[in-house]
Amino acid sequence: xxxxxxxxxLVTMALALARAVMGPSVYDRVLAVxxxxxxxxxxxxxxxxxxxxxxxxxxxLTYALINFVGVLAVLEFFQNRTVSPDLNKNxxxx
Amino acid sequence: MSMMIxxxxxxxxxSGGAFVFxxxxxxxxxxxxxxxxHAASLTDSMGTILIxxxxxxxxxxxxxxxxxxxxxxxxxxxxxxxxxxxANAALLSGLKPDAKTLSPDDKGRPTP
Numbered sequence: 435x436x437x438x439x440x441x442x443x444l445v446t447m448a449l450a451l452a453r454a455v456m457g458p459s460v461y462d463r464v465l466a467v468x469x470x471x472x473x474x475x476x477x478x479x480x481x482x483x484x485x486x487x488x489x490x491x492x493x494x495l496t497y498a499l500i501n502f503v504g505v506l507a508v509l510e511f512f513q514n515r516t517v518s519p520d521l522n523k524n525x526x527x528x
Numbered sequence: 529m530s531m532m533i534x535x536x537x538x539x540x541x542x543s544g545g546a547f548v549f550x551x552x553x554x555x556x557x558x559x560x561x562x563x564x565x566h567a568a569s570l571t572d573s574m575g576t577i578l579i580x581x582x583x584x585x586x587x588x589x590x591x592x593x594x595x596x597x598x599x600x601x602x603x604x605x606x607x608x609x610x611x612x613x614x615a616n617a618a619l620l621s622g623l624k625p626d627a628k629t630l631s632p633d634d635k636g637r638p639t640p
Contacts, residue, residue, distance in 0.1 A: 435538045439579060442545030449552030453564070461561055461618040468610050469555060469568050472603060473548065476579055479599060480541075482592075483583055491595040498599060502606035509617045 436484040443477045464508055471501025537585035544578030547571045561618060562625045569611035576603045 447470055454466035475498040482490030554567025580600045587593045619625070 435534075435541055439541045439545040439582075442549045443579075446548045446552035449556050453555045456556075459561055459618070459623060461614060461621075461623065462564060464614055465555065465561075465565055465568055465611075468607075468614065469551070469572065472572055472576065472607055475599065475603060476548070476576060479583055479596065480579065483586055488587075488590075488592040488595070491592055491599065495595060495599050495602065498602050498606065502602075502610055505610045506613055509613050513617050513620060 436480050440477055440480045440484060443473050443480065447473050447477070460512060464505060467508070468501070468505045471505065472498065475501065533585050537582040540578050540582030540585065544575045544580075544582060547578060548575035551575060560625075561623055562615060565611055565615050565618075569607060572607055572611075573604060576600065576607065 450466045450469040450473065454463050454470075457463045457466060475494045478490050478494035478497060482488055482494070548571065551568050551571030554571060555564050558564040558567050577600070580596055580603075584593055584596050584600075587596055
């Protein structure tokens with residue numbers, strides 16, 4: 435039961451990594467980092483119960499907080515950088 | 529009674545995993561940035577609620593339940609805020625949202 439959930443979370447992490455690699459604009463990469471961080475917190479709490487060690491929950495708690503601060507810090511870093519015009523077109527995903 | 533708890537937490541966990549997975553697919557398939565942020569952050573919050581609720585049922589009345597509640601509250605507070613900051617930073621820096629609706633072609637599929 436926990437194993438199936440952790441597999442789903444791991445696959446989503448892989449999809450987030452794929453978005454990080456493919457992402458045209460830098461904000462897609464920050465979105466991928468944000469997704470990856472929250473999924474790590476979820477995975478940590480699921481694995482805490484998979485291996486029966488409730489002290490992993492503290493790790494998940496701190497990771498959720500640090501991930502939020504990190505995403506905001508990175509966003510503040512390139513807040514005013516202008517986006518190149520060719521990023522405004524849609525990359526058609528059919 | 530414990531069988532009932534196991535079944536309910538099993539359903540919650542698997543539906544949470546499904547939501548998380550749908551969010552991952554949505555982040556990949558969506559055409560432009562703002563739809564990706566929408567897809568990723570929406571299912572992210574829902575998946576978090578379901579998965580952590582499923583684990584809470586397993587935890588029972590213990591210190592771990594309080595930790596799980598803290599994780600749930602923090603994730604529910606921080607994830608939408610981070611997505612808002614992300615979309616706001618992208619908008620301020622000139623990534624214009626695609627205002628025109630995708631006109632459907634003859635077979636009904638949206639063309640950019």
